[in-house]
Amino acid sequence: MSEPRKKLTEFIDRNIKWIFPLPMLIIMAFLLFFPGLFNLYMSFQRWIPGKTPPIYFVGVKNYLHIFMGDTRFWNSIFRVFYFTALAVPLALVLGYLIANLFNREFKGKRIFRTLILLPMVGTPVAVALIWRLMYNPMLGIANYLLEIVRLPPSNWIGSQATVIPSLALVSIWQGTPLVMLIILAALQSLPSQFLEAAKLDGASYFQYVRHIQLPLIKPHIIVALIFRLIDSLKVFDIIFVMTRGGPGRASETLNLYTFLQAFFYFEIGYASALAVILFGMVLMINLILIRIRVRAWSY
Amino acid sequence: MVLLSKGIWKKASNLLCVVSVVFVTALFLFPFFWMFLNSFKRNVDITTYPPVWIFHPTLENFKTLFMEQDFVRFCLNSLLVALGATFLALASGTLAAYSIARFRQQRLSLLALSARIIPYISFLIPWFIFFSMLHLVDTHISLILTHTVITLPLSTWIMIGFFEDVPRELEDAGRIDGCSNITVFLRITLPLVTPGLVAASIFGFIFSWNNFMFALVLAGPNTKTVPLAVFHFISYGSLDWAGLNAAATAITLPALIFMLFIQKYLVKGLTMTGLKG
Numbered sequence: 001m002s003e004p005r006k007k008l009t010e011f012i013d014r015n016i017k018w019i020f021p022l023p024m025l026i027i028m029a030f031l032l033f034f035p036g037l038f039n040l041y042m043s044f045q046r047w048i049p050g051k052t053p054p055i056y057f058v059g060v061k062n063y064l065h066i067f068m069g070d071t072r073f074w075n076s077i078f079r080v081f082y083f084t085a086l087a088v089p090l091a092l093v094l095g096y097l098i099a100n101l102f103n104r105e106f107k108g109k110r111i112f113r114t115l116i117l118l119p120m121v122g123t124p125v126a127v128a129l130i131w132r133l134m135y136n137p138m139l140g141i142a143n144y145l146l147e148i149v150r151l152p153p154s155n156w157i158g159s160q161a162t163v164i165p166s167l168a169l170v171s172i173w174q175g176t177p178l179v180m181l182i183i184l185a186a187l188q189s190l191p192s193q194f195l196e197a198a199k200l201d202g203a204s205y206f207q208y209v210r211h212i213q214l215p216l217i218k219p220h221i222i223v224a225l226i227f228r229l230i231d232s233l234k235v236f237d238i239i240f241v242m243t244r245g246g247p248g249r250a251s252e253t254l255n256l257y258t259f260l261q262a263f264f265y266f267e268i269g270y271a272s273a274l275a276v277i278l279f280g281m282v283l284m285i286n287l288i289l290i291r292i293r294v295r296a297w298s299y
Numbered sequence: 300m301v302l303l304s305k306g307i308w309k310k311a312s313n314l315l316c317v318v319s320v321v322f323v324t325a326l327f328l329f330p331f332f333w334m335f336l337n338s339f340k341r342n343v344d345i346t347t348y349p350p351v352w353i354f355h356p357t358l359e360n361f362k363t364l365f366m367e368q369d370f371v372r373f374c375l376n377s378l379l380v381a382l383g384a385t386f387l388a389l390a391s392g393t394l395a396a397y398s399i400a401r402f403r404q405q406r407l408s409l410l411a412l413s414a415r416i417i418p419y420i421s422f423l424i425p426w427f428i429f430f431s432m433l434h435l436v437d438t439h440i441s442l443i444l445t446h447t448v449i450t451l452p453l454s455t456w457i458m459i460g461f462f463e464d465v466p467r468e469l470e471d472a473g474r475i476d477g478c479s480n481i482t483v484f485l486r487i488t489l490p491l492v493t494p495g496l497v498a499a500s501i502f503g504f505i506f507s508w509n510n511f512m513f514a515l516v517l518a519g520p521n522t523k524t525v526p527l528a529v530f531h532f533i534s535y536g537s538l539d540w541a542g543l544n545a546a547a548t549a550i551t552l553p554a555l556i557f558m559l560f561i562q563k564y565l566v567k568g569l570t571m572t573g574l575k576g
Contacts, residue, residue, distance in 0.1 A: 122330075
């Protein structure tokens with residue numbers, strides 16, 4: 001080995017602590033950090049295609065217009081919170097219940113646990129199309145199932161009143177398995193003596209759950225909650241494929257509205273400002289949750 | 300007598316739980332089952348109401364999909380992009396994860412996670428502008444680079460978990476024998492985390508393969524990926540529901556089969572990252 005090369009190897013060897021993360025940091029700088037800053041810069045500009053240069057500075061005008069005069073923006077905020085309020089709590093409760101079902105030994109446990117996880121790796125475009133076909137009011141199986149249990153047929157994603165709950169159902173279907181997996185891992189780390197001790201002390205199963213089990217798995221529930229919230233607030237694929245924001249604008253969430261402003265109307269500056277707001281919203285909610293349970297991250 | 304009835308009660312409640320597990324699993328799998336079933340139907344069988352369960356199965360839909368359309372080319376595009384993004388993420392993510400796990404660099408791990416938290420739309424607009432200026436829209440390079448944003452936090456977080464499980468004593472033993480830090484990493488630690496590398500590759504591959512939003516903006520006729528192709532399938536007004544189901548089945552199947560293969564490392568990989576998105 002030549003002298004300079006040997007020196008270089010020795011140098012790396014002594015400093016792997018910060019040399020090893022370098023490739024990742026470089027990739028993240030070029031793909032995330034600089035584009036993120038550029039997005040912030042663009043949010044103070046207006047983009048006029050065909051002009052040279054195509055941008056000119058408008059200050060906080062984009063933001064002013066968004067907050068003061070854009071009802072479409074406020075509606076999209078309302079819709080994403082409505083969607084989240086339906087999709088996240090239900091996924092958490094369902095995930096918790098299913099995790100409890102799985103928290104015992106039985107034959108074929110592993111294969112069932114794998115099978116129930118499949119919704120989360122199904123290609124979103126494909127599953128959105130399948131749900132769209134199932135929701136079809138004329139020939140979909142969803143209305144057929146309603147008919148079997150003697151309920152009136154629904155228009156599902158076809159009517160303004162039911163489109164958000166119908167989309168939330170797809171999101172619950174996709175999201176519950178991950179919640180279940182995280183909570184199951186937590187439940188399995190609880191020693192079984194806890195339940196026995198509680199029983200010996202005369203506690204009912206319900207009391208055990210409320211005073212012992214739930215407090216102990218709280219950090220994991222918060223982790224699951226954080227991931228579901230992130231995915232809900234930035235939901236895109238299923239809505240874009242199933243309704244593209246329709247009928248009318250009844251399912252146009254903030255992420256979708258931003259996308260349309262950027263790539264359908266080419267209001268790049270305005271869309272950048274919307275993206276900054278969405279980013280701020282997701283970040284704030286996460287910071288609050290992380291504060292609630294800092295240690296929850298590093299388990 | 301009391302004991303006996305208690306035993307029976309316990310058995311019954313266990314049985315009830317297993318039955319519920321089967322029922323719930325079936326419920327969650329139903330959309331896939333329905334898609335699979337529909338992909339073997341003719342269009343007349345799909346568009347009848349009430350839905351038919353028994354029909355004459357046909358392979359015609361898959362034949363049309365793979366013979367008459369460019370579906371194979373779209374698959375190759377997706378394959379190339381997913382492999383590229385997975386490789387980039389694995390190479391850089393594994394090194395970073397080692398440093399994070401060994402030197403307890405919590406901040407770096409949160410930084411890696413930030414790529415999972417921030418809405419992609421905030422990067423997509425700048426990317427579109429940059430890649431347009433560099434004439435890289437509709438090239439595999441731009442897709443591979445952007446998909447790395449999905450695969451990188453995944454592989455980093457999965458590998459952190461696996462590196463933390465390697466006992467430090469093993470590495471110290473190597474050092475006492477005179478190995479350098481790099482040799483210890485390459486010869487002792489890395490071979491021990493091979494399952495992690497496999498799990499990280501497969502998850503990376505699946506989530507890059509599934510991504511739709513980036514290709515929607517950055518792909519074009521030359522680089523159309525399968526999710527985009529399937530999406531265009533409907534937007535051009537065709538109502539070939541059977542063909543659509545066949546296409547959906549064809550693109551979902553690889554991910555589902557991969558999942559069954561890595562069952563063993565599944566829980567670790569998934570709970571570490573909470574991934575998807």
